[in-house]
Amino acid sequence: MFDITLRVNGVLRQASVPGRRLLSDCLRHDLGLTGTHVGCEHGVCGCCTVLLDGEPVRSCLTFAVTVDGREITTVEGLAGPGGELSPVQRAFAECHGLQCGFCTPGFLCTATALLRDNPSPSEEDVLEGLSGNLCRCTGYQNIVKAVHRAAELIAEESR
């Protein structure tokens, strides 16, 4: 077993894990953060996407022990300190960018990083940015709309 420390959503968390513990399982089972969803567990669906030092990665294709000492942001960490939803979260709600919600944590993390790096993405940029996340309910149209809407919200709020 390996003793690891992660800064998760700004809080230092410790866990004792075997080498083979996936980051997704460490977050869910060791740290109790079940917002990160596990879909396919081989890197295809994108549900388990979290931010590693700000960059979106598949937590099911990362060992927890590999990222010892690093900073992780999960869907639980996207809202503000008082629990107010982030612009990306509000846009998803407003545009009906989710139905069952299973894929949503991955889309939210991916879109949050996408808009940070590219505050006014083109249609192409959004499609490319979201191409690694699967949704079986929405047909994607409203998710794409939500990302553009989130870009507007972020721009309005930074004025």
Next chain:
Amino acid sequence: MKPPPFDYHAPRDLGEALAALAEAGPDGKVLAGGQSLIPLLNMRLAAPARLIDINRVAGLDTLSAGPEGVRAGALARHARVERSAEAAAVQPLLRRALRLVAHPVIRNRGTVVGSLVHADPAAELPAVLALLGGSVRLAAAGGAERDVPAAEFFTGPMESAVRPGELAVSAFFPALPPGSGVSFRELARRHGDYALAGVAVLVTPAAARVACIGVGPVPIVVDVTEQAAAGDWAAAAQAVRERVEPEEDIHASADYRRHLAGVLAGQALRDAAREAETTGVRHHA
């Protein structure tokens, strides 16, 4: 869908990593980006007894571009190489190929060298290395580093010239010569999927080559210098169709893959020849 148990090592420097690999011998497996290895572990298609995680090894997260070409260290992630303006200026094919590798989120973790060592015959980067005549630098405990040319590096499907105890420390992609053009074209059912077939193409003032993916056990490099000099793209496509060795699977028949390789080669050769003309004009101006 959980990885089988393994002994885990996280060396801090190259010497420690090579010592761990030497001790592990054939039981050892290197973990870099993990975007190919961890799915194999999760699906229990691989079960190495020892995993040597090089993510903490100092000095491997390097990327340099010079007049000779681009050298990527073992921890240079796809995304970093893709975004590097210096690398794109020296060898534009790298960025074009990387944009076809899986999805952006996968490219944040996956490494260029890892993709070469994984040696998937349908992957883009092995074809780029083979087309350009690049090389992979291997290190082992107590021995000198050796550079293996691309033509000898890919030995079979998912098999490379890396021996037990060796670590691929970097890969070298030669620069684009003046007056040359490159292109990468592939066809996949969905963007980001493994391609049914694909081609990387290089046209220089002296030569024209095509490297094909998904249609053989290793990237298949076809010299079409003669056909290109005559501007006979149909003959070049025919030469590619004759050389590839596609197999049938649930996604496509062997015949379709062969047809596709020819069509894509014709298109990509035209792209690259056009680019060679325009860059040639620029160089002369």
